[in-house]
Amino acid sequence: MNFNPLTALFIILLGFTPIAHALDKKPVLNLTIAKKMADACEANQAELGYRKINIAIVDNGANLILFRRQNDAFLGSIDIAISKAKSSASFPFPTRLIAEIVYGKDGKPGRVPGLAHSKDVVAFAGGLPITSKDGVLLGAIGVSGASADEDEICAQAAIDAVASELE
Numbered sequence: 001m002n003f004n005p006l007t008a009l010f011i012i013l014l015g016f017t018p019i020a021h022a023l024d025k026k027p028v029l030n031l032t033i034a035k036k037m038a039d040a041c042e043a044n045q046a047e048l049g050y051r052k053i054n055i056a057i058v059d060n061g062a063n064l065i066l067f068r069r070q071n072d073a074f075l076g077s078i079d080i081a082i083s084k085a086k087s088s089a090s091f092p093f094p095t096r097l098i099a100e101i102v103y104g105k106d107g108k109p110g111r112v113p114g115l116a117h118s119k120d121v122v123a124f125a126g127g128l129p130i131t132s133k134d135g136v137l138l139g140a141i142g143v144s145g146a147s148a149d150e151d152e153i154c155a156q157a158a159i160d161a162v163a164s165e166l167e
């Protein structure tokens with residue numbers, strides 16, 4: 001039997017077609033969507049009137065896609081917003097839940113208090129994971145500068161604004 005390199009290439013390419021198709025359908029959080037999220041977050045801040053904010057959006061590997069700082073937002077909140085986003089991408093939970101895991105709730109101690117000492121882990125509200133309609137982690141958003149509750153409200157407004165685009 002003779003080896004035909006073209007036949008071998010055809011067989012190989014035929015075998016990779018489903019993989020290539022699956023990659024085409026893999027949900028992705030891109031800069032266009034991140035900009036819409038940041039715009040929605042800023043609109044929420046303006047509507048509700050809380051302090052100026054910093055907004056960070058990362059992909060599912062905790063790599064920064066977008067960072068935006070409103071005029072007069074606290075400079076110290078820059079790193080906090082980025083860390084909130086990274087925390088929610090790394091552990092795929094809201095940072096409010098990470099706080100409960102670290103510090104506990106309702107008088108009960110936290111299950112993993114040492115987590116508070118990990119680099120870039122933030123254990124208070126304002127960071128939310130971003131998932132597709134099918135529950136696939138796409139990334140996360142972190143907001144900082146207002147109260148923790150307001151930061152979380154803003155982050156949720158950003159996610160809500162693009163929910164129909166998160167396939």
